[in-house]
Amino acid sequence: MLIVSEETCQKVVTRKAAYDAVEAVFGAMARGDAWNFPVVREAIGHADALYGFKSGFDRAGLTLGVKAGGYWPHNMDRGLTNHQSTVFLFDPDTGQLAALVGGNYLTAVRTAASSAISINHLARKDARVLGMVGAGHQAQFQLRAAAEQRDFERVIAWNYHPDMLPSLGKVAAELGLPFEAVEREQLGAEADVIVSITSAHDALLMKGWIKPGTHIACMGTDTKGKQELDPELVAAATVFTDEIAQSITIGETQHAVAAGLLAEDDITPIGMVINGDHPGRTSDDEITLFDGTGVGLQDLAVASVAARLAQEQGEAAEVAL
Ligand code: NAD
Numbered sequence: 001m002l003i004v005s006e007e008t009c010q011k012v013v014t015r016k017a018a019y020d021a022v023e024a025v026f027g028a029m030a031r032g033d034a035w036n037f038p039v040v041r042e043a044i045g046h047a048d049a050l051y052g053f054k055s056g057f058d059r060a061g062l063t064l065g066v067k068a069g070g071y072w073p074h075n076m077d078r079g080l081t082n083h084q085s086t087v088f089l090f091d092p093d094t095g096q097l098a099a100l101v102g103g104n105y106l107t108a109v110r111t112a113a114s115s116a117i118s119i120n121h122l123a124r125k126d127a128r129v130l131g132m133v134g135a136g137h138q139a140q141f142q143l144r145a146a147a148e149q150r151d152f153e154r155v156i157a158w159n160y161h162p163d164m165l166p167s168l169g170k171v172a173a174e175l176g177l178p179f180e181a182v183e184r185e186q187l188g189a190e191a192d193v194i195v196s197i198t199s200a201h202d203a204l205l206m207k208g209w210i211k212p213g214t215h216i217a218c219m220g221t222d223t224k225g226k227q228e229l230d231p232e233l234v235a236a237a238t239v240f241t242d243e244i245a246q247s248i249t250i251g252e253t254q255h256a257v258a259a260g261l262l263a264e265d266d267i268t269p270i271g272m273v274i275n276g277d278h279p280g281r282t283s284d285d286e287i288t289l290f291d292g293t294g295v296g297l298q299d300l301a302v303a304s305v306a307a308r309l310a311q312e313q314g315e316a317a318e319v320a321l
Helices: 006-012 015-031 104-122 137-147 162-174 184-190 231-236 244-249 253-258 270-274 296-312
Strands: 002-004 034-036 040-043 050-058 063-071 083-090 097-102 129-133 154-158 179-181 193-196 201-205 215-218 227-229 238-241 267-269 288-291
Touching: 002 296, 006 097, 006 104, 006 296, 015 034, 015 104, 015 137, 015 267, 015 270, 015 296, 034 296, 050 296, 063 296, 083 104, 083 296, 097 104, 097 296, 104 137, 104 215, 104 270, 104 288, 104 296, 129 137, 129 184, 137 162, 137 193, 154 162, 154 184, 162 179, 184 201, 193 201, 201 231, 215 227, 227 231, 231 253, 238 244, 238 270, 244 253, 244 267, 267 270
Parallel strands: 002 097, 129 154, 129 193, 154 179, 193 215, 201 227, 215 288, 238 267, 238 288
Antiparallel strands: 034 050, 040 050, 050 063, 063 083, 083 097
């Protein structure tokens, strides 16, 4: 059995490796070769923590496992990340534990890979202005991955807490991209691609602000009650997601579906575009939306890569079961 630390995950799993692993598993999901199992998420009545499991099986990649963890809101005071998780991988032939892999860095890199995949497959090729909504922990990973997908010339950003924007600006500077803090209306009017990654519970971007042809990767809404977009905007867009069942229950489309503005049948798994079974964007004026809800199979895919690379590079600890 392998043990792969957080530090090792950061060392061995590149953005490219995460992108390839997540793209492959989205394709497998759309072919019916990989399944996510029902998500468990519970308030444990201690430390105000939310704890749960995301799990699944990828028959194509032979990856079976579970990500266990959640959200401990007081961790910051202890110098720890609030989101904590660990991935357990099992041998699908025997059920024996195969690897324990740190899940914190992998969660960020697999989430960023997911929006990057949507940009690669759905954004206009001539997209030049990247709009960021959100400037927290995930936003920096999102910006780095998104910036690799098109020849962006500048980054514009808005955040609910403006004091957090300079740290995102530093990442843009590292990438050689001019960075400007703007109001949301300006962001909608100028951005060709928008990534939203906040913990908002109300619509932040309204339909009338978004110009035709924009691609939006909506990544923050991963729980019932969270919201980043005007439901009218969701209804007006061509909507793609990682998994429809999650999108309509805990993802961004929950609000448009509840309002009767969008039907389940209007939503396409991004894996169908990856597999060439759906054309994706069909016109330059279309607004495309990717609702990235975050599925367990993404975690298992990147954890499996981490375990393999760590073993190959002599970075994994081996323990007898
Ligand atoms: P974080 O706590 O580091 O940052 C939170 C961000 O949300 C900041 O930009 C903050 O200013 C903003 N924010 C807080 N309250 C707000 C409000 N009322 N209105 C608008 N913005 C507000 O969190 P993070 O780790 O960067 O995660 C951001 C979001 O992404 C969370 O909702 C998290 O659950 C979600 N997430 C999604 C996935 C996925 O796969 N889709 C994966 C990981 C995290």
